[in-house]
Amino acid sequence: MADTLTDRSQKILEAIIEEYIATAQPVGSKALTRNLGIKLSPASVRNVMAELEELGYLASPHTSAGRIPTEKGYRFYVDTLIRVNDLNRRQKDQIEQQYGKHGLQMADMLREASRTLSAFSNYTGLVMVPRLKATIFRHIEFVKLSPCLVLAVFVTQSGLVQNKLIEIEEDLTPRDLEKITNYLNQTMAGLSIQEVRARVVTEMAQEKDLYDHLLRRALALSSAALVDEVTGDIIIEGTSHFLEQPEFADLKCMKRIIQTFEQKSILVDLLDRGLETEGVQVIIGSETEYSELSDCSLITAAYSGKSGTLGTLGVIGPNRMPYSTIIPIVDYTANLISRLLDTDKD
Amino acid sequence: MADTLTDRSQKILEAIIEEYIATAQPVGSKALTRNLGIKLSPASVRNVMAELEELGYLASPHTSAGRIPTEKGYRFYVDTLIRVNDLNRRQKDQIEQQYGKHGLQMADMLREASRTLSAFSNYTGLVMVPRLKATIFRHIEFVKLSPCLVLAVFVTQSGLVQNKLIEIEEDLTPRDLEKITNYLNQTMAGLSIQEVRARVVTEMAQEKDLYDHLLRRALALSSAALVDEVTGDIIIEGTSHFLEQPEFADLKCMKRIIQTFEQKSILVDLLDRGLETEGVQVIIGSETEYSELSDCSLITAAYSGKSGTLGTLGVIGPNRMPYSTIIPIVDYTANLISRLLDTDKD
DNA sequence: TTTTGGCACTCAACCCAATGGAGTGCTAAA
DNA sequence: TTTAGCACTCCATTGGGTTGAGTGCCAAAA
Numbered sequence: 001m002a003d004t005l006t007d008r009s010q011k012i013l014e015a016i017i018e019e020y021i022a023t024a025q026p027v028g029s030k031a032l033t034r035n036l037g038i039k040l041s042p043a044s045v046r047n048v049m050a051e052l053e054e055l056g057y058l059a060s061p062h063t064s065a066g067r068i069p070t071e072k073g074y075r076f077y078v079d080t081l082i083r084v085n086d087l088n089r090r091q092k093d094q095i096e097q098q099y100g101k102h103g104l105q106m107a108d109m110l111r112e113a114s115r116t117l118s119a120f121s122n123y124t125g126l127v128m129v130p131r132l133k134a135t136i137f138r139h140i141e142f143v144k145l146s147p148c149l150v151l152a153v154f155v156t157q158s159g160l161v162q163n164k165l166i167e168i169e170e171d172l173t174p175r176d177l178e179k180i181t182n183y184l185n186q187t188m189a190g191l192s193i194q195e196v197r198a199r200v201v202t203e204m205a206q207e208k209d210l211y212d213h214l215l216r217r218a219l220a221l222s223s224a225a226l227v228d229e230v231t232g233d234i235i236i237e238g239t240s241h242f243l244e245q246p247e248f249a250d251l252k253c254m255k256r257i258i259q260t261f262e263q264k265s266i267l268v269d270l271l272d273r274g275l276e277t278e279g280v281q282v283i284i285g286s287e288t289e290y291s292e293l294s295d296c297s298l299i300t301a302a303y304s305g306k307s308g309t310l311g312t313l314g315v316i317g318p319n320r321m322p323y324s325t326i327i328p329i330v331d332y333t334a335n336l337i338s339r340l341l342d343t344d345k346d
Numbered sequence: 347m348a349d350t351l352t353d354r355s356q357k358i359l360e361a362i363i364e365e366y367i368a369t370a371q372p373v374g375s376k377a378l379t380r381n382l383g384i385k386l387s388p389a390s391v392r393n394v395m396a397e398l399e400e401l402g403y404l405a406s407p408h409t410s411a412g413r414i415p416t417e418k419g420y421r422f423y424v425d426t427l428i429r430v431n432d433l434n435r436r437q438k439d440q441i442e443q444q445y446g447k448h449g450l451q452m453a454d455m456l457r458e459a460s461r462t463l464s465a466f467s468n469y470t471g472l473v474m475v476p477r478l479k480a481t482i483f484r485h486i487e488f489v490k491l492s493p494c495l496v497l498a499v500f501v502t503q504s505g506l507v508q509n510k511l512i513e514i515e516e517d518l519t520p521r522d523l524e525k526i527t528n529y530l531n532q533t534m535a536g537l538s539i540q541e542v543r544a545r546v547v548t549e550m551a552q553e554k555d556l557y558d559h560l561l562r563r564a565l566a567l568s569s570a571a572l573v574d575e576v577t578g579d580i581i582i583e584g585t586s587h588f589l590e591q592p593e594f595a596d597l598k599c600m601k602r603i604i605q606t607f608e609q610k611s612i613l614v615d616l617l618d619r620g621l622e623t624e625g626v627q628v629i630i631g632s633e634t635e636y637s638e639l640s641d642c643s644l645i646t647a648a649y650s651g652k653s654g655t656l657g658t659l660g661v662i663g664p665n666r667m668p669y670s671t672i673i674p675i676v677d678y679t680a681n682l683i684s685r686l687l688d689t690d691k692d
Numbered sequence: 693t694t695t696t697g698g699c700a701c702t703c704a705a706c707c708c709a710a711t712g713g714a715g716t717g718c719t720a721a722a
Numbered sequence: 723t724t725t726a727g728c729a730c731t732c733c734a735t736t737g738g739g740t741t742g743a744g745t746g747c748c749a750a751a752a
Binding site for chain 1: 742743744745746747
């Protein structure tokens with residue numbers, strides 16, 4: 001089907017999509033021949049447009065308006081037509097600068113990444129915070145808050161700090177805690193959290209009637225400290241850019257989208273999808289499979305530390321997004337973050 | 347000036363404000379006599395309204411519309427007319443329930459507070475994260491990430507965990523770090539951060555040519571770990587409620603407000619103002635002294651742990667807010683948080 | 693066979709005038 | 723002092739007319 005498009009049809013489709021992305025107005029045949037590099041008459045263009053509409057790449061809001069791209073149109077554009085320019089040196093430097101001033105801490109870095117994505121794309125930036133299980137154990141520390149309450153502070157290889165309150169039944173002396181801490185730090189260092197968790201489970205099973213009380217407690221504590229987060233967290237920046245989009249002028253629809261953002265879980269799911277994919281991924285409209293976001297598109301890419309993929313980041317906006325300029329921004333940011341996480345601290 | 351208002355004028359002003367809060371429509375004399383408990387004729391009401399407008403409590407968008415309250419009107423309403431009903435048992439229970447399911451961790455609790463404020467008020471919830479200097483030192487821990495990079499993890503009395511990356515010049519052995527940790531935890535426990543900081547400074551000055559290397563390093567490390575955050579952090583939830591307000595239907599103005607939220611610094615300043623005030627504080631429109639928020643009002647209250655005031659929380663919305671129902675929600679939430687912080691962990 | 697000019701047609705957007713109605717201020721009567 | 727009555731104002735809504743961008747189709751040109 002898509003293959004049957006002639007060269008000329010593709011050129012016209014591309015021109016229409018780019019014009020529509022730039023203006024947010026339905027494009028007519030005349031505008032195309034006037035401004036863009038189409039050296040055909042409006043009438044010929046009209047024929048092609050009618051054909052493209054027939055095939056589902058374009059749609060017309062009403063008879064006497066121009067055409068706008070359908071999702072299928074955008075998809076074809078992104079898959080085949082698009083010409084992605086790499087960022088030039090200056091742009092790369094500008095993006096990179098944003099991370100210099102900040103402390104080197106991971107959480108700050110991810111927040112900055114989201115901000116930068118938003119600022120450079122003029123849409124909304126998304127960064128998924130690494131899931132615990134994707135990270136590598138570096139250090140754990142227990143701070144006793146009360147006789148039956150212990151705070152576990154937990155540092156991953158890449159410098160992410162997580163903490164968790166644990167209720168315990170039996171009182172542990174600071175001495176006990178120290179021993180437990182030492183034991184865990186020595187045994188578990190360098191393992192991925194998944195491995196640590198697995199190991200704790202098997203050891204606990206093996207040594208059910210463990211006479212070594214301390215070991216048992218150590219395992220119990222670490223098991224409690226490392227329970228998986230039910231749901232990932234996500235950093236959203238630049239929601240206000242949505243208010244600039246003419247397609248969301250309707251407050252009803254606007255509100256639905258912003259609420260979806262606040263709720264986060266849907267975005268978490270969408271970013272999760274990019275975890276296994278190499279390079280930049282584009283999700284267009286109903287491909288999200290959420291009706292709330294049927295008019296939104298995402299451009300995402302995975303980032304990684306030395307332990308492999310940690311999470312994904314990206315940009316969300318209306319379907320009518322300048323994909324060709326945003327894709328390299330997302331791509332570069334993901335690589336930059338990966339680089340920073342890799343070199344910084346170890 | 348305000349004192350010259352007769353009883354009757356006040357009743358009418360109150361009725362107008364409450365009607366306007368409920369409907370968002372300018373209130374006319376007829377509507378007042380029909381629906382509300384005013385047993386005067388429209389003509390009499392009109393006289394009073396004209397008088398109230400003269401005095402600056404009301405304004406009319408144009409000649410043939412009803413009246414709407416001015417900021418002065420709202421201020422008088424909040425200061426004198428308002429009847430704040432306490433929450434009933436059921437409402438209190440409902441609010442309290444929100445905190446049960448969650449872990450007991452402070453950060454989660456504050457986030458939940460913001461969510462709850464938003465959900466129960468139908469406006470936007472704000473919670474200021476305690477400033478470091480307002481908290482009490484409980485425990486510090488150093489994790490060595492690389493030869494010249496140390497992660498300081500730092501727990502306050504109330505269970506807030508902060509962490510900070512520190513670059514060091516000289517390599518410290520794990521043994522050194524442990525000693526330093528012990529020293530600091532023993533000397534500083536129970537002091538407020540301000541005190542700790544002061545103490546570190548004086549000690550460092552005193553013992554300039556300290557032969558005890560370790561102590562000097564300890565002080566240097568803790569000094570680096572406890573530098574004040576330049577700017578406080580704030581948790582915002584329920585921004586989408588702003589999209590429901592008819593007064594912000596204009597996208598331009600809407601965008602300005604949401605951008606102000608994203609930037610956070612202005613909100614931090616506004617919440618800061620409530621730190622020294624007892625009870626609930628209301629800031630109306632231009633009282634914020636920020637033109638971006640000249641159509642917004644805040645209802646805030648301070649919350650505290652056992653070490654005294656920790657921060658503030660509240661609700662932000664349009665000037666036309668149902669103050670009488672939101673004030674008790676903010677009040678109760680602040681008290682609840684204070685109670686939870688006080689009892690939970692020590 | 694493909695392209696193009698011409699032409700009739702469609703339809704949203706815009707403008708404009710007329711209408712209706714809610715609300716006001718004022719005055720005179722109760 | 724309160725109220726009924728009345729003239730007046732002005733926004734919001736409605737509906738008709740016009741405009742203009744764009745379309746589809748057909749016949750002529752290339």
